[in-house]
Amino acid sequence: MDILANLSLGFGIALSPYTLMLAVVGCFIGTIVGALPGLGPSNGVAIMIPLTFSLGLDAVAALVLLTAIYYGAMYGGRISSILLNIPGDEPALMTTLDGYPMAKAGRAGDALVISGFASFVGAFLATIGLMVLAPLLSRVAYQFGPAEYFALYLLAFSTLGGISSNNQAKAALASCIGLMIAMIGLDPNSGLPRMTGGNLHLYDGIDFLVAIVGLFAVSEIFFFIESHGKSSAVGIKVDKVKVPWAEIWSTRWTMLRSSGLGFFAGVLPGAGASLGSFMTYMMEKSIAGEKGGFGTGVAKGVAAPEAGNNAAAGGALVPMLTLGVPGSGTTAVLLAVLVTLNITPGPMLFTERPEVVWGLIASLLIANFVLLAMNVPMVKIFVKILSVPPALLLPGVTMVSFVGIYSLTGSYFDLLLVVAFGVLGYVLRKLDIPTVPVILGILLGHQMEKQLRDAMVLSDGEWQYLFSSGISTGLIIASILGFIAPIFLRRILTKPQAVSD
Amino acid sequence: MSQLSDRIFGLAVILVALVYIASAMQIQVSFLSDPVGSKAFPIGVASVAIICAVVMILRPDEEPEWPELWTVFSIIISIVLLIGYSYALKPLGFIIPTAIVAGALSYQITPKPKFAVLSGLGLSLGLFVLFKFILDLGLIGFPKGWFV
Numbered sequence: 344m345d346i347l348a349n350l351s352l353g354f355g356i357a358l359s360p361y362t363l364m365l366a367v368v369g370c371f372i373g374t375i376v377g378a379l380p381g382l383g384p385s386n387g388v389a390i391m392i393p394l395t396f397s398l399g400l401d402a403v404a405a406l407v408l409l410t411a412i413y414y415g416a417m418y419g420g421r422i423s424s425i426l427l428n429i430p431g432d433e434p435a436l437m438t439t440l441d442g443y444p445m446a447k448a449g450r451a452g453d454a455l456v457i458s459g460f461a462s463f464v465g466a467f468l469a470t471i472g473l474m475v476l477a478p479l480l481s482r483v484a485y486q487f488g489p490a491e492y493f494a495l496y497l498l499a500f501s502t503l504g505g506i507s508s509n510n511q512a513k514a515a516l517a518s519c520i521g522l523m524i525a526m527i528g529l530d531p532n533s534g535l536p537r538m539t540g541g542n543l544h545l546y547d548g549i550d551f552l553v554a555i556v557g558l559f560a561v562s563e564i565f566f567f568i569e570s571h572g573k574s575s576a577v578g579i580k581v582d583k584v585k586v587p588w589a590e591i592w593s594t595r596w597t598m599l600r601s602s603g604l605g606f607f608a609g610v611l612p613g614a615g616a617s618l619g620s621f622m623t624y625m626m627e628k629s630i631a632g633e634k635g636g637f638g639t640g641v642a643k644g645v646a647a648p649e650a651g652n653n654a655a656a657g658g659a660l661v662p663m664l665t666l667g668v669p670g671s672g673t674t675a676v677l678l679a680v681l682v683t684l685n686i687t688p689g690p691m692l693f694t695e696r697p698e699v700v701w702g703l704i705a706s707l708l709i710a711n712f713v714l715l716a717m718n719v720p721m722v723k724i725f726v727k728i729l730s731v732p733p734a735l736l737l738p739g740v741t742m743v744s745f746v747g748i749y750s751l752t753g754s755y756f757d758l759l760l761v762v763a764f765g766v767l768g769y770v771l772r773k774l775d776i777p778t779v780p781v782i783l784g785i786l787l788g789h790q791m792e793k794q795l796r797d798a799m800v801l802s803d804g805e806w807q808y809l810f811s812s813g814i815s816t817g818l819i820i821a822s823i824l825g826f827i828a829p830i831f832l833r834r835i836l837t838k839p840q841a842v843s844d
Numbered sequence: 845m846s847q848l849s850d851r852i853f854g855l856a857v858i859l860v861a862l863v864y865i866a867s868a869m870q871i872q873v874s875f876l877s878d879p880v881g882s883k884a885f886p887i888g889v890a891s892v893a894i895i896c897a898v899v900m901i902l903r904p905d906e907e908p909e910w911p912e913l914w915t916v917f918s919i920i921i922s923i924v925l926l927i928g929y930s931y932a933l934k935p936l937g938f939i940i941p942t943a944i945v946a947g948a949l950s951y952q953i954t955p956k957p958k959f960a961v962l963s964g965l966g967l968s969l970g971l972f973v974l975f976k977f978i979l980d981l982g983l984i985g986f987p988k989g990w991f992v
Contacts, residue, residue, distance in 0.1 A: 394981075398980070398981075509905070510905055512896045512899035512900050512903070513896070513900065515892065515896045516896035516897065519889050519893035519896060520857075520893065522889040523861075523864060523889055523890060523893065526868075526889070530871070530882045532878060532882065533872075533882055535873075535882065537868070537871050537882060537886065538864065538868065538871075540867070561926070564949060564953075567953050568915065568918055568919055568922060568949075568952045568953055569911045569915050569919065732954065733954070734951075734953040734960065735963045735966075737949065738945075738946040738949040738950045738953075738967055739971070741946075741949060742942055742945070742946055742971055743971065745929065745933070746938070746971065746975055746981070749933055750975075750981045750982065750983065755930050755931055758930030759927060761930075762923060762926045762927055762930060765926070769919075770853070773910070774853055774905075774908060792885040795885065796878050796880045799879040799880045803879065804880075
């Protein structure tokens with residue numbers, strides 16, 4: 344068995360004490376980041392990236408730490424959803440629907456334990472899915488040429504924007520802003536500067552880490568200044584944490600179904616965890632019917648979205664590792680990590696750097712058990728962290744972001760850019776323009792242009808070349824459908840808004 | 845009009861995109877060029893941005909809730925502080941600028957003077973110890989020549 348041999352290679356790396364420690368530290372930080380309202384997986388990972396590099400971790404270690412934070416944040420998001428009725432991050436939004444009513448009924452501990460188990464099942468199955476599906480997909484990816492990659496990037500932009508926003512024009516605009524920013528710097532083909540306005544600082548282009556930290560982390564402080572930190576309402580106390588085995592067992596099919604669907608949603612480029620938790624909640628609600636009592640605080644209503652979003656988190660790693668196209672905002676951030684570490688994701692990664700891929704997968708399996716231990720018996724520690732006042736937390740986050748970028752580049756100009764991106768992020772989010780496509784544009788812009796130009800070099804300028812293979816034609820059609828479909832679907836499926844009390 | 849924000853933003857995007865296209869036209873082309881060249885992709889992307897902006901102007905969404913004037917003012921103050929921080933970090937070292945900016949930001953979020961001063965000092969010293977001695981990053985604590 345190939346998989347077993349590879350896994351033993353992976354565990355050989357992951358079980359070294361140093362890597363193991365990084366995974367545990369990552370899980371701990373991640374759960375905190377996820378639990379804190381206003382800090383989600385993408386900004387959590389974003390803040391940590393510059394620090395990781397300044398610490399000089401090698402590729403495997405850095406990836407293990409950051410993906411452990413990613414998984415941890417997906418677990419932690421549910422804590423504030425259940426206790427405060429404020430989702431710790433966007434995918435945890437659906438968990439508020441049944442989690443908060445359960446907490447109000449005095450069953451906060453049960454809700455936390457059930458959702459913790461559901462997160463574990465979802466994440467665990469998704470990691471196994473990743474193990475099986477990723478090598479298969481990487482074989483398909485060998486057939487990808489420039490035309491196919493260009494079509495794939497197109498698909499990522501059209502679906503990512505399409506689902507994460509309420510307005511297609513705004514989503515597409517966000518992608519364009521990102522792509523326009525990516526063009527700044529030296530032209531990769533000719534080596535001549537473009538769009539720099541003669542500013543020497545811009546010749547190297549704009550580092551996407553700067554954009555990520557600005558858009559995700561610094562923009563947050565402006566929102567908290569606006570709300571004067573009011574969002575940290577006094578929550579519900581957790582008394583005793585017992586494990587309601589019977590109830591967990593009663594949700595077994597819900598967890599399995601939701602994991603499957605969530606994983607599928609995660610694998611689709613651009614769909615991501617928010618869609619995963621939304622789809623699974625809706626599916627379970629319709630299966631349970633009127634009698635299921637969804638929305639009044641039932642176990643299945645907590646288990647479904649949590650299994651779904653954690654499974655989607657694992658699924659989103661599949662296209663990121665095999666094709667280099669992220670399936671969600673956070674995997675876009677992780678892609679930035681890979682690129683910065685000089686690792687090119689794609690089919691070659693599996694043959695050339697197997698220790699990176701399988702070390703990562705093995706660490707994820709271990710991280711899952713660590714997270715289960717942290718999130719069920721030790722959940723009270725994280726509940727305490729929710730009471731950190733925003734007036735201390737947000738300045739801290741901002742300072743950590745600045746120091747991270749500063750210690751990485753040592754340039755005041757990059758810090759100014761961080762502030763500029765923070766302001767841009769604030770305005771965009773106010774206008775309901777999604778920020779994830781901006782990041783994706785900055786990240787993939789160079790590659791997208793390069794693939795297009797390579798394709799045209801191959802075909803000597805014949806644009807029909809883009810439709811020359813079945814794969815690329817299919818991807819282009821899918822991206823057009825993926826862009827148009829939400830316009831019609833939106834009448835049926837409205838994006839869920841946070842429940843008002 | 846209650847949908848002004850989207851329209852203003854759309855207009856701003858169109859202006860920026862036009863400037864962008866204009867400067868893309870100016871890109872120097874090397875003599876060894878590929879069929880697409882350096883100009884086509886930026887111009888194409890900016891054109892799509894213009895189309896999106898036109899759609900935003902024609903079909904704007906509902907107006908978002910903008911903060912009141914006083915809050916806008918305190919957001920602007922914090923932006924200025926952060927810009928100042930960017931310039932100050934290198935010459936003045938980590939501890940003093942961080943204490944001032946962190947304290948000020950804390951005060952902007954929750955206006956409790958005592959708490960703000962304490963979180964400014966605490967964050968500055970705590971983060972310095974964390975970064976310098978635990979994570980071993982090369983930070984400079986104070987301006988050069990103070991404690992040599």
